[in-house]
Amino acid sequence: MLYGLIVMIVGMLAHRLDPELAKTLPWFSAPCGALCILWGVLGARGLRAGRVGFVLTTIPLMYLLIVQVVFGWSAVLEKKTEKVSVPMLVTLMLVASAALLMYVFYPRPGSGTEASPPRPS
Numbered sequence: 001m002l003y004g005l006i007v008m009i010v011g012m013l014a015h016r017l018d019p020e021l022a023k024t025l026p027w028f029s030a031p032c033g034a035l036c037i038l039w040g041v042l043g044a045r046g047l048r049a050g051r052v053g054f055v056l057t058t059i060p061l062m063y064l065l066i067v068q069v070v071f072g073w074s075a076v077l078e079k080k081t082e083k084v085s086v087p088m089l090v091t092l093m094l095v096a097s098a099a100l101l102m103y104v105f106y107p108r109p110g111s112g113t114e115a116s117p118p119r120p121s
Helices: 002-019 026-046 048-077 085-105
Strands: none
Touching: 002 026, 002 085, 026 048, 048 085
16 A cells, blocks of 8 residues: 555656656556555455556556656756656666565465475375
8 A cells, every 4th residue: 555655656756856757657656556555455455356456557557667767767868857866766666666566476485375385296
């Protein structure tokens, strides 16, 4: 649930720091953040839909973040802007999204979802 709130805050903060560079960021970070909060609530109640919905929301979000990272860093490299705060913020959000997706995909020790040992033949 906290991740969804962070996604919304990062989108709004990036737009506030450089409106020209991050003009589309709030338009997709706010709905994706709200959906991630919903998936977190459903996941906290033990529903599998929370996990599936989170994955199906985060993958397109990561694609859009990759596009923003490429545009942001290319603008910095082409000297169109001197502000590196927005590309850095979006890059950190992309890394955090990838890390959280890996956390959701891979089982944790003690969660009861680890692979069972092979059967003796």
